[in-house]
Amino acid sequence: MSKIALVTGGTRGIGESISKKLKEDGLTVIANYSSNDDAAKKFSDENQIDVFKCDVGNYESCSDMINKIYDQHKSIDVLINNAGITRDAPLHKMTPEKWQKVINVNLDSVFNMTSLVINKMRESQFGRIIHISSVNGQKGQFGQTNYAATKSALIGFSKSLALESAIKNITSNVVCPGYINTEMVAAIREDILKSIIDTIPAKRLGESNEIAELVSYLVSEKAQYINGATLSINGGLWMD
Numbered sequence: 001m002s003k004i005a006l007v008t009g010g011t012r013g014i015g016e017s018i019s020k021k022l023k024e025d026g027l028t029v030i031a032n033y034s035s036n037d038d039a040a041k042k043f044s045d046e047n048q049i050d051v052f053k054c055d056v057g058n059y060e061s062c063s064d065m066i067n068k069i070y071d072q073h074k075s076i077d078v079l080i081n082n083a084g085i086t087r088d089a090p091l092h093k094m095t096p097e098k099w100q101k102v103i104n105v106n107l108d109s110v111f112n113m114t115s116l117v118i119n120k121m122r123e124s125q126f127g128r129i130i131h132i133s134s135v136n137g138q139k140g141q142f143g144q145t146n147y148a149a150t151k152s153a154l155i156g157f158s159k160s161l162a163l164e165s166a167i168k169n170i171t172s173n174v175v176c177p178g179y180i181n182t183e184m185v186a187a188i189r190e191d192i193l194k195s196i197i198d199t200i201p202a203k204r205l206g207e208s209n210e211i212a213e214l215v216s217y218l219v220s221e222k223a224q225y226i227n228g229a230t231l232s233i234n235g236g237l238w239m240d
């Protein structure tokens with residue numbers, strides 16, 4: 001029987017590429033999203049991948065989604081905590097709303113999703129959990145105290161979870177992408193984006209499928225001894 005993978009924010013951008021790649025690898029994939037029904041429907045129709053609408057920042061909604069997936073598929077073997085947002089402002093202009101929203105979607109979500117799947121993974125003695133962090137969680141970024149705080153928090157979360165879970169054949173790893181060619185990056189002002197690309201040793205943005213290839217490897221049997229790792233994939237932008 002094929003393994004079941006749940007990809008949060010799996011209908012667009014990096015998550016879309018991860019969903020497609022895991023399906024190509026033979027997994028049964030469920031892609032979560034929060035609001036863009038049109039994009040989700042198009043993605044689902046084109047790829048024959050089930051989608052599930054749920055705000056991963058809301059514990060009750062996550063619980064409902066996961067229970068429905070268990071009813072249908074019995075297990076969730078692979079969890080990709082990918083959904084994430086930005087609400088940038090320097091700290092002296094950061095509102096509590098911007099702070100809380102990013103903490104909720106990028107970090108509370110990881111507690112919600114992971115705590116709701118971990119017990120069944122422990123029972124079945126198998127699990128692959130991957131958290132999509134960011135180079136900006138490793139090095140910090142102007143205007144991103146909220147975002148960087150959530151993305152570096154994932155590293156401590158993942159290492160602690162790896163310590164708790166390795167004995168049950170569950171791995172928890174972090175992938176830190178650099179600047180990737182998605183709508184999130186397209187929203188950056190053109191002159192700022194150009195100056196960012198100038199600082200990348202590879203002199204280009206990364207592609208979503210490059211992140212998906214790394215995730216695919218981490219999910220595979222070949223990666224069973226990689227646990228608690230933080231893997232950078234950023235064209236040489238930050239070597240950590």
Ligand code: NDP
Nearest residue numbers: 009012013014034035036055056083084134179180182184
């Ligand atoms: P996109 O904005 O392109 O896609 C975001 C996806 O997440 C969409 O499917 C969206 O659903 C979903 N989503 C957003 N909020 C929620 C929520 N509350 N609950 C459930 N799903 C939600 O993002 P990217 O592909 O650019 O980024 C994916 C991840 O990679 C993020 O965690 C981001 O921080 C990280 N990252 C991205 C980089 C980049 O350069 N793009 C660099 C480093 C890290 P909907 O379609 O309904 O809006």
